[in-house]
Amino acid sequence: MAAEAGQTVCETFLIEGKEFFDAGKVSTEIKRMLKELGVQPEIVRRVAIAMYEAEMNVVMYASRATVTVVLTPKTIKIIVDDEGPGIMSVELAMQEGYSTATPRMRELGFGAGMGLPNIKKNADTFEINTAVGKGTRLEITVCIN
């Protein structure tokens, strides 16, 4: 365990809801870390997309979220814990094209219903826990080595 602890980088980030301008900053930061470690570009791309989609979900629907990134020599684990409306039906939300975005949001180019499916597609493991009225917790893992 001690050896393991010596090879783990843990970072936390905060995302504020409705801050569209900031969306993508955590993704960019994580990408920078992975590139510095010489992780394969294809894996960097998958992590970037998954993180970006998760960030967009927070910005669009939640009040705020804490992102915890745990990086080990083998995997990157991202936990996104938000204070938000929760998801009524995870089954529906996981379907491509399903979205609860308002027509206005869609007109603006958001809410294509690809967020969660895209995260799942790019992750090696993906867990979602949600409570309506409280919030959603995503746990995304991607093998990096």
Add this chain to the structure above:
Amino acid sequence: MKCLRSCPTQALRVRGGKAMLLGDRCIDCGECVRTCPSHAIVPQTSTFSDFSGFKHTVALPSPVFYSQFGKGVRPSTILSALKTIGFDDAYDVACASESVSIAIEEYLASSDSPRPLISPFCPTIVRLIQVRYPNLVDNLIPIESPMEIAAREVKRLKMHQLGLQEHEIGVLYLTPCPSKMIALKNPPRKKHSFLDGIIPISEIYPKTLQALAHADLTDGEPEIRGLGLGWPIVGGQVACLKAEDAIAIAGLTDVMRVFDEIENGKLQDVQYIECHSCPTACVGGSLTAENPYIARGRVLRMVANHGSVPCQDREKIRELYKKNFFSLIGTISPNPVHPLDEDISRGIQKMQRRHQIYDMLPKIDCGACGAPTCLTFAEDVVKGDADADECVFLTMKTFETMSANLLDVVTKHTKKGSVHPGKYTYDS
């Protein structure tokens, strides 16, 4: 010191009073050349005398060159002037830009490569992608630059006309920026270039100006025309394309922001991105002579006056495109910055160590240590390229702690009565 902060990829360090470059990080943008107040950073350029070995020399001025002189001076007159200052001949490149634009359109219509496609004509942008965004290498459109296409055609023509061998003809590009020069000396891909040398516009400008003072401005040479004239300004490439959803981005900060978005899976509905590392595109290159905004105004006027009449036969260019006339020779491969360590476990340890060091630093990026930011300094320390005590703040802190400790010792001894004021004697 100014150069340190100007570098967008943190590739510069000042050690022993001199600037040094970390080659794997440099993207040849020329920002340091532009910023250095004492002109200590000078790109390796060619001069006229380097080309005395050729039997026939041809100047290929970047279309930026046309914007360096006052209004009323026509591009064709500028080409004639070049022939009076030492070149045997001079050819227009804007026309090749028009051909390349048609080739881009053909490529957009037929290729299913990942979108958005990115223009590969600014060598700094290509380097940036190789070094920082290796994921986007496949988005670069595999078409040769107008500069190379023009050089190849000029050589072919001259060999035919004059019966010379290829190596006897010197084709020299007049460049607005150092990155084009580095692209020739140290190309981003292994290939043969048809250019034999590159001369800064700033060097050739005074002589040309003198020649123009005596030139006949109504010389009757055929007008240079076509939308290719607009290539040196932001949006110039996009204006040549019929494609919808083509955008233009200039300036490295904005370019990097957009590249991050593309890596995040965004902008897939954009077909083509014209990218420039300089905020004012090529007219703002660091080896130009004229104010970039004045130059931009002149380019716009040239396009308004002579842009609407094409200089190329579209059908002919399409035929050439089908025969791979414009295809990029060689491939552009990723060339990422060296990682913190070859081994990922050790890399993570170094990342942690960097974090610990960074926490002790003042985080004001003063640059006194010779690194551009506190974070890059922490990284240099971890890599063994710098010592922690090179940070003046850390050293000051160490002194403060030392003097506090000393004071502490003195005070304790005084209280015990071992040190008597005025009687500096110690009992052992």
